[in-house]
Amino acid sequence: MTETEPSTAEAIVFWVCAIFSVAGALGLILSRRAVHSALWVAFTMINLAVLYLANAAPFLGMVQIIVYTGAVMMLFLFVLMVVGVDSSDSLVETLRGQRVVGILLAVGFGILLIVGVGGALSGMPAVGLDAANAEYGGNVEGIARLLFSEYLLAFEVVAALLISAALGALVLAHRERWAPKRTQREISEERIREGIHPTPLPAPGVYARHNAVDTPGLLPDGSVAEISVPGPLRARGDLRPVDTAALAETIALSEGENVLGPQDHPVADDPGTSPGEPK
Amino acid sequence: MSPDHYILLSVVLFTIGTIGVLVRRNAIVVFMSIELMLNSANLAFVAFARMHGNLDGQVIAFFVMVVAAAEVVVGLAIIVALYRSRRSASIDEPNLLKY
Numbered sequence: 582m583t584e585t586e587p588s589t590a591e592a593i594v595f596w597v598c599a600i601f602s603v604a605g606a607l608g609l610i611l612s613r614r615a616v617h618s619a620l621w622v623a624f625t626m627i628n629l630a631v632l633y634l635a636n637a638a639p640f641l642g643m644v645q646i647i648v649y650t651g652a653v654m655m656l657f658l659f660v661l662m663v664v665g666v667d668s669s670d671s672l673v674e675t676l677r678g679q680r681v682v683g684i685l686l687a688v689g690f691g692i693l694l695i696v697g698v699g700g701a702l703s704g705m706p707a708v709g710l711d712a713a714n715a716e717y718g719g720n721v722e723g724i725a726r727l728l729f730s731e732y733l734l735a736f737e738v739v740a741a742l743l744i745s746a747a748l749g750a751l752v753l754a755h756r757e758r759w760a761p762k763r764t765q766r767e768i769s770e771e772r773i774r775e776g777i778h779p780t781p782l783p784a785p786g787v788y789a790r791h792n793a794v795d796t797p798g799l800l801p802d803g804s805v806a807e808i809s810v811p812g813p814l815r816a817r818g819d820l821r822p823v824d825t826a827a828l829a830e831t832i833a834l835s836e837g838e839n840v841l842g843p844q845d846h847p848v849a850d851d852p853g854t855s856p857g858e859p860k
Numbered sequence: 861m862s863p864d865h866y867i868l869l870s871v872v873l874f875t876i877g878t879i880g881v882l883v884r885r886n887a888i889v890v891f892m893s894i895e896l897m898l899n900s901a902n903l904a905f906v907a908f909a910r911m912h913g914n915l916d917g918q919v920i921a922f923f924v925m926v927v928a929a930a931e932v933v934v935g936l937a938i939i940v941a942l943y944r945s946r947r948s949a950s951i952d953e954p955n956l957l958k959y
Contacts, residue, residue: 595865599865603876610883629899636907636909636910638918644925645899648925660939660940684883690878691871691875695872702864707911710913724919732923739926739927
């Protein structure tokens with residue numbers, strides 16, 4: 582890390598991370614699904630962490646990865662799972678022309694910033710942080726000294742802010758129980774009364790080749806029990822198709838026919854030739 | 861390249877975040893765009909700290925991160941509460957105060 586001018590290596594790091602982080606930011610606003618947006622933002626934040634490291638800020642780089650990428654974005658993903666992963670944007674505009682006007686305004690704002698800030702910046706020499714970092718023996722020590730001397734009041738206030746935020750989240754996410762908790766007997770009686778499926782739903786099919794919830798279970802007559810697959814998968818049409826050939830073979834085997842070929846008496850103890858094993 | 865490039869990159873990221881806030885309708889995506897804007901401001905702080913040769917910018921960036929973490933907690937709790945009452949995470953839905 583040079584004292585004043587960035588080195589060639591830093592230029593390479595900057596351009597790679599800059600292109601990646603802008604691509605991630607564009608991915609955030611262009612992705613249809615919110616989960617993809619969240620992953621793009623996490624990608625952008627990792628690249629920004631590398632840029633912090635290149636800017637002689639190792640502490641902030643680590644905090645960026647741990648707090649932002651590790652905690653904040655994963656909290657976003659967690660809430661996305663609660664709200665529903667398929668909550669993509671509707672393309673209906675509530676205000677007509679809002680999208681075009683919004684993009685125009687934002688781009689104009691960006692041009693204004695680039696012209697204004699860029700004009701004020703150009704040619705300003707960088708002092709470099711080596712002296713400031715070395716003063717107390719390192720970047721972390723230097724930040725700690727500032728944090729616990731000049732910024733002590735702000736630090737304490739921030740502690741209060743964090744506690745109030747945690748309490749606020751508790752209050753906002755709390756749901757008051759208005760009705761008494763229903764007993765198992767009441768739930769089962771309601772199920773019978775309303776005529777919905779009275780028993781637990783059938784389990785998804787588990788075969789020798791597929792052991793996943795997207796494999797529908799089969800009814801005794803060989804037809805597909807769609808209800809055995811979880812609702813979100815059904816809504817997306819993610820049912821794994823049933824291998825009808827293997828199914829017919831299994832049925833034939835169960836009816837005593839030998840479809841394996843010329844072997845007349847397969848040895849039941851030998852797992853390799855066991856006829857009852859479904860394909 | 862010069863340290864100014866970091867500032868320009870942060871301006872570009874901030875602008876993209878603004879577009880996201882103005883255009884997207886999903887509350888969570890809008891929120892992530894705000895996070896992106898906070899991050900770009902942090903990048904500017906870090907770059908300024910290096911230009912001026914003191915660590916105050918990094919301390920401010922650290923405070924921004926703390927405030928952003930608190931904001932995320934409260935904001936996501938609001939989104940979850942909204943989703944519970946309206947069954948939707950769209951920012952067009954909460955118009956109860958209008959009437």
